[in-house]
Amino acid sequence: MARALRSIAWLAMHHGGTQGLRLASNLILTRILFPEAFGLMALVAMVTTGLSLFSDIGLGPAISQSPRGDDPEFLDTAWVMQVIRGVGLWLMTCLLALPVAQFYGEPDLALYLPIAGFSIAINGLVPTKLQSAHRHLLLGRVTALELIAQALGISAMVLLALYTRSVAALVMGGIIQESARLVLMNLALPGHRNRFRWNREIAAELIRFGKWIFLSTGLWFITIQGDRLILGRFLSLEMLGLYNIGYFLASFPTQLGQSVARGLMIPIYRDRPAHASPENYRKQRLLRAALIGGAAGLSIVMALIGPELVQLLYDDRYLTSGEIVTVMACAMVPAALSMTYDQAALAAGDSRSYFIYSLIRAAAQTGLILIGILWYGLFGAIAAIGLTHVVTYPALVWLARRHRVWDPLADLAFAVIAGALCALALYLHWLGVSELIGLSSS
Numbered sequence: 001m002a003r004a005l006r007s008i009a010w011l012a013m014h015h016g017g018t019q020g021l022r023l024a025s026n027l028i029l030t031r032i033l034f035p036e037a038f039g040l041m042a043l044v045a046m047v048t049t050g051l052s053l054f055s056d057i058g059l060g061p062a063i064s065q066s067p068r069g070d071d072p073e074f075l076d077t078a079w080v081m082q083v084i085r086g087v088g089l090w091l092m093t094c095l096l097a098l099p100v101a102q103f104y105g106e107p108d109l110a111l112y113l114p115i116a117g118f119s120i121a122i123n124g125l126v127p128t129k130l131q132s133a134h135r136h137l138l139l140g141r142v143t144a145l146e147l148i149a150q151a152l153g154i155s156a157m158v159l160l161a162l163y164t165r166s167v168a169a170l171v172m173g174g175i176i177q178e179s180a181r182l183v184l185m186n187l188a189l190p191g192h193r194n195r196f197r198w199n200r201e202i203a204a205e206l207i208r209f210g211k212w213i214f215l216s217t218g219l220w221f222i223t224i225q226g227d228r229l230i231l232g233r234f235l236s237l238e239m240l241g242l243y244n245i246g247y248f249l250a251s252f253p254t255q256l257g258q259s260v261a262r263g264l265m266i267p268i269y270r271d272r273p274a275h276a277s278p279e280n281y282r283k284q285r286l287l288r289a290a291l292i293g294g295a296a297g298l299s300i301v302m303a304l305i306g307p308e309l310v311q312l313l314y315d316d317r318y319l320t321s322g323e324i325v326t327v328m329a330c331a332m333v334p335a336a337l338s339m340t341y342d343q344a345a346l347a348a349g350d351s352r353s354y355f356i357y358s359l360i361r362a363a364a365q366t367g368l369i370l371i372g373i374l375w376y377g378l379f380g381a382i383a384a385i386g387l388t389h390v391v392t393y394p395a396l397v398w399l400a401r402r403h404r405v406w407d408p409l410a411d412l413a414f415a416v417i418a419g420a421l422c423a424l425a426l427y428l429h430w431l432g433v434s435e436l437i438g439l440s441s442s
Contacts (some may be wrong), residue, residue, distance in 0.1 A: 010139035012260060019252050025154040026248065027313055029170070032161045033316060035317055039237035041170045042244040043109060044116050046228045047100055051089050052120055057081070058213025061346050062206050063131040064266050075128040076197035078206060086124015092112045093117025102231055107143040108167065116171045122178040129191035133261055145184045153177020186389075212351035219362035220356070226362070230369050231381060239320075243378065246324025247307065250302055254332045254339075257295030261339040269347030275404040285407055291334040296418050299336070303329035303425035309433055323436040326429045331386030337411060338389065338396050344403040353399055360395040364388050379437045 030038075059078045068074040094114040101109035133142045157173025222229075227247075231240060274281040302309075306325030310318060338361075345354040367386040372380030400406035426433060 010143050014143040016268050021150050035241035036237040037167045038244050039241035046225045048116050048167040057210030060131050062209045064135045072192045073199050074202050075192050077199045077202040079128050079194040083124045086121045086390050088116045090121040100212050112171050118180040119174045127194045129189040129397045132191045147180035152180040212355040216355040217359040219358040222362040242321045246321035250325045250328035253295050253298030254335050258339050264345045265340050265343035269344045296336040298331050299329045299333045300421045323432040327382045334389035344405045357395050357399045361392045364392050
């Protein structure tokens with residue numbers, strides 16, 4: 001438990017620091033660039049993130065849960081697969097650049113996508129020392145290195161933005177950040193130094209475990225980026241940029257909780273299964289309550305202060321993002337329930353059940369967002385994100401019961417308290433929310 005608490009602190013510091021640096025760069029860049037630039041960058045990020053997720057075969061979870069996760073030959077084979085994947089994704093980005101630009105009617109995407117895609121190839125060279133540190137919950141140095149790399153990338157981004165006044169600064173900043181990350185991880189992390197080595201048996205094991213992860217992460221892309229995939233066809237670049245800023249602020253608590261859960265819960269479920277003893281179950285129950293309570297509580301705070309926060313941080317061009325923060329933060333609250341149950345499946349090597357749940361969630365969210373945007377505009381699309389987690393809760397219960405981690409009393413208490421507080425946030429900001437509904441309908 002002590003190691004888990006230390007890991008929570010490091011993971012929270014990592015994600016909090018990352019988001020803090022992103023916010024600082026956001027505040028600076030919104031004063032240098034224009035809202036349309038953030039809309040265009042949202043489309044670039046959607047494509048590159050989508051390709052990364054659609055091709056993920058779960059090398060990180062595989063190293064975390066496999067008994068051979070410390071074997072140098074196992075790590076080298078996984079690294080070679082990662083390198084091949086990174087180069088392939090960059091080439092795929094180049095091939096998709098022109099069709100994507102034509103689909104969204106934005107010619108600049110044909111130029112920026114191949115440049116942004118090169119950062120994926122650089123990321124593929126990152127050593128497996130990183131996954132080994134996560135396997136053993138040795139996260140202090142990882143946190144420091146990640147934040148240093150991000151600070152270097154953001155600094156370069158700001159300087160380039162001052163010089164170019166274009167989206168090119170955001171794209172090149174990403175490449176500089178990934179390059180710094182690669183160098184730092186190689187030089188400063190302890191562990192096995194990777195080399196090109198291939199073992200067929202190990203590769204087959206990784207593929208067997210990863211085939212369901214491959215499909216699940218493709219569905220995860222639909223879950224976290226599907227809104228922009230759809231909204232990019234219905235909103236102007238300016239409105240998409242405002243939405244992206246609102247989403248960034250509102251999603252911070254949920255992403256923090258998910259980041260902590262992904263880094264922490266697989267080793268805990270693996271080493272201390274809940275069904276092995278009442279003590280394990282009790283400690284995991286307390287840990288889960290802290291995770292979902294913290295994430296949901298921060299989301300509700302963001303819903304309460306969203307418009308005032310945007311007014312304080314941004315200029316008048318971005319005020320609409322405040323109402324988006326309130327509605328989006330409330331929509332994010334139900335997502336807190338799923339952030340630990342799904343990790344129990346991965347810890348047990350049950351990537352098939354994880355895929356089934358991901359498929360149900362992605363299909364529900366895509367359908368609900370389409371219905372929401374067509375009938376109720378942007379407000380309907382945002383509300384659909386929250387409704388997704390409500391309608392897919394039975395599938396989440398199936399997954400949790402399968403691995404004997406379901407806690408129905410805690411879930412019920414969470415739903416009642418969080419629901420009442422979200423209703424309060426919407427009531428207090430109803431004038432602005434109703435304006436967003438009117439803007440969406442028009």
